[in-house]
Amino acid sequence: MITPRYHREIPQRYRLEGGKCTQCGEVHFPPRAVCRKCGGREMETVDLPRRGKVLTHTTIWIPPAQFESQKPYVVAVVELENGVRLTCMVADAPPDEVKIGTEVEIIFRKLQSDPRWEVLQYGYKAKVVG
Amino acid sequence: MIGIVGYGSYVPRYRIKADDIANQWGADAESFKKGLLLEEKTVPGPDEDTITISVAAGRDALKRAGIDPKEIGSCYIGSESHPYAVKPSGTIVIEALGIGPEVHVADFEFACKAGTEAMYVAYSHVKSGEMKYALGIGADTSQGAPGDALEYTASAGGSAFIMGKEKVAAEILHTYSYTSDTPDFWRREGEFYPRHAGRFTGEPAYFEHVLSSARGILELSGLKPEDFRFAVFHMPNGKFPLRAGKALGFKKEQLEQGWVVNLMGNTYSGSSPTGLASCLDVAKPGDLMLITSFGSGAGSDSFILRATDRLPEIQGLAPKVRDQLADRRIHLDYGKYVAYRGKIRMNEI
Numbered sequence: 338m339i340t341p342r343y344h345r346e347i348p349q350r351y352r353l354e355g356g357k358c359t360q361c362g363e364v365h366f367p368p369r370a371v372c373r374k375c376g377g378r379e380m381e382t383v384d385l386p387r388r389g390k391v392l393t394h395t396t397i398w399i400p401p402a403q404f405e406s407q408k409p410y411v412v413a414v415v416e417l418e419n420g421v422r423l424t425c426m427v428a429d430a431p432p433d434e435v436k437i438g439t440e441v442e443i444i445f446r447k448l449q450s451d452p453r454w455e456v457l458q459y460g461y462k463a464k465v466v467g
Numbered sequence: 468m469i470g471i472v473g474y475g476s477y478v479p480r481y482r483i484k485a486d487d488i489a490n491q492w493g494a495d496a497e498s499f500k501k502g503l504l505l506e507e508k509t510v511p512g513p514d515e516d517t518i519t520i521s522v523a524a525g526r527d528a529l530k531r532a533g534i535d536p537k538e539i540g541s542c543y544i545g546s547e548s549h550p551y552a553v554k555p556s557g558t559i560v561i562e563a564l565g566i567g568p569e570v571h572v573a574d575f576e577f578a579c580k581a582g583t584e585a586m587y588v589a590y591s592h593v594k595s596g597e598m599k600y601a602l603g604i605g606a607d608t609s610q611g612a613p614g615d616a617l618e619y620t621a622s623a624g625g626s627a628f629i630m631g632k633e634k635v636a637a638e639i640l641h642t643y644s645y646t647s648d649t650p651d652f653w654r655r656e657g658e659f660y661p662r663h664a665g666r667f668t669g670e671p672a673y674f675e676h677v678l679s680s681a682r683g684i685l686e687l688s689g690l691k692p693e694d695f696r697f698a699v700f701h702m703p704n705g706k707f708p709l710r711a712g713k714a715l716g717f718k719k720e721q722l723e724q725g726w727v728v729n730l731m732g733n734t735y736s737g738s739s740p741t742g743l744a745s746c747l748d749v750a751k752p753g754d755l756m757l758i759t760s761f762g763s764g765a766g767s768d769s770f771i772l773r774a775t776d777r778l779p780e781i782q783g784l785a786p787k788v789r790d791q792l793a794d795r796r797i798h799l800d801y802g803k804y805v806a807y808r809g810k811i812r813m814n815e816i
Contacts (some may be wrong), residue, residue, distance in 0.1 A: 351563040406513050406806055406813075429480045429512055429797065445522040445563050446514040452815065457550055459518065459559060467795050 338449070340456050350460035353387065353443060355421060356380035366421045388466070389417035391439045396432040403451045411435045415443070415463050428462040440466040469594050470638040470772065472534065472631035473781065475527025476744040477520050477606075478624045478731065478791035481510040483804045485619050491801040492614045499619055504705020508622035508732025510799055511608040513807050515623065517546040518556045520606040520737070522563045524627035527785035528602070529564060531636070532629045536564050539629065540598025541571040543588055545581025545736045546625075547654075547661075548608045549574050566602070578652060579701055580762025581605060582626070582736035587768055589630045590639055600631040607735035612660035613810060620704055622732025626740040636778040637747060637756070641771040643684035645676050652763030663763070669707070672765045677701065677711045680767035681759045685715075688771055692716040696754035699725035699742035701761035703733050711759075724749060725758075730792045743772075745788035750774040 348354040349367045356368030360377035366385060371378055394413035397404070404410065411427040413435060427435050428446050441463040449458040484507045489496035500506065511520070521544050529536055542557045542564075549556045557572035575581045575588075582605015589603035606625025611617030630639075651672035654661040677700055685691070692698070698717045700708035705728050712722045725742030734741055739760040746756050752774050759769040786794075805811055 347562055351559075352565055426514075428514060431797070445526075446512075446519050447516055448514070457516075457518075459563070462514070 353385040386418040387443045470635040473528040473532025473629040476626040477523035511623035520625040528627040531781040541601040543585035545575040545585040578762035580760040582740040583760035583768040605736040605740040609735040620733040624734040625737035643769040645680040646766035649765035676767040684769040697746040698757040702728035748787040
């Protein structure tokens with residue numbers, strides 16, 4: 338990811354900031370300029386809840402080169418407590434620990450560190466709540 | 468009253484047993500475990516570093532403090548494993564925690580005592596009236612060369628402390644520092660692993676500074692070892708802090724709660740701060756606590772704290788240190804451990 342894009346996405350990737358339509362109340366993540374529900378163009382920033390449940394998941398056995406050291410790892414679609422859905426890796430989780438309905442918390446982790454001369458990239462992942 | 472308003476600790480889920488390191492290098496596991504008083508150590512996941520550990524600990528400190536992150540006027544992170552050579556860890560940590568941008572940020576480095584440095588400067592800012600709240604963090608993903616004695620202990624974790632004048636949960640009564648040029652452990656620019664001067668790191672370095680700092684603060688305060696509920700001394704291994712505590716006149720019961728090294732290893736800048744957090748997890752109002760850090764090079768910082776009536780109200784708001792140490796551990800074999808720690812040379816991507 339190029340540095341300007343990474344910098345622009347810091348609020349959503351670091352702090353889970355979504356956009357709430359001031360007209361109809363629909364919450365978007367990632368934030369959007371135009372509401373997908375009513376077409377409204379005014380959004381306010383909202384912090385999304387950090388707790389949610391796994392809606393569906395898959396295990397990656399053949400990852401892109403930069404994630405090679407982490408395989409196998411789980412990627413899940415998580416539904417947060419307010420109904421917003423996001424896709425992310427599940428950190429520190431052996432594949433058999435993640436099931437549909439597993440409770441998770443959204444945490445802050447390093448997403449990419451290669452190549453080693455580039456900017457480190459951080460963002461959200463899920464963690465199984467024990 | 469000035470002191471800790473909120474605190475939080477982070478312990479990674481991965482571990483490696485001392486037996487597995489000893490077996491890899493043909494060493495006598497029992498003699499290492501007996502010599503170091505250590506069973507296993509924490510290992511950071513491949514997506515963890517000082518920054519992610521600081522964010523996790525900082526978030527729990529904010530939960531316990533119950534304050535608006537925007538009220539925090541400074542963020543200091545002490546570590547000897549900052550991910551960037553040039554770019555402060557604190558810049559990323561404040562963004563993730565919702566602090567700033569009106570905030571003073573700096574990274575500190577002083578071997579294993581960088582964490583208490585961060586705490587001391589944060590405390591001093593509040594004491595001077597410069598700001599309402601200040602955040603000090605000690606976190607590390609420390610390195611030990613393969614096969615070196617350090618590899619059995621160098622581990623990962625950290626703790627964060629928000630200092631303030633309001634909502635104080637543990638009042639800081641006294642501080643004291645003791646520093647000299649004692650080259651017992653170092654890492655030159657560009658070197659991957661640190662070097663140490665073997666046994667020289669004991670008497671002239673660790674014990675000279677820890678004992679002098681602890682004796683100094685006891686004299687300053689007029690307090691005696693028996694006045695304290697808990698005492699924490701930097702934990703480069705299991706033996707040193709117990710020997711230091713005994714030499715000062717502390718009893719085993721006063722040292723046990725903060726002695727987390729046997730299950731965690733030496734978290735460098737996070738070591739004595741995490742020992743303190745473990746004591747804060749169970750302390751009762753009025754309890755006195757002593758913490759003395761040690762950083763090679765060399766120096767020690769000491770703090771005397773007293774728990775307030777607010778402490779029991781916030782203890783349960785975030786995970787406790789000993790619960791994290793016991794919680795769902797994943798033990799790695801040596802091969803997975805060196806891969807996670809980046810000790811294997813891979814092809815460039």
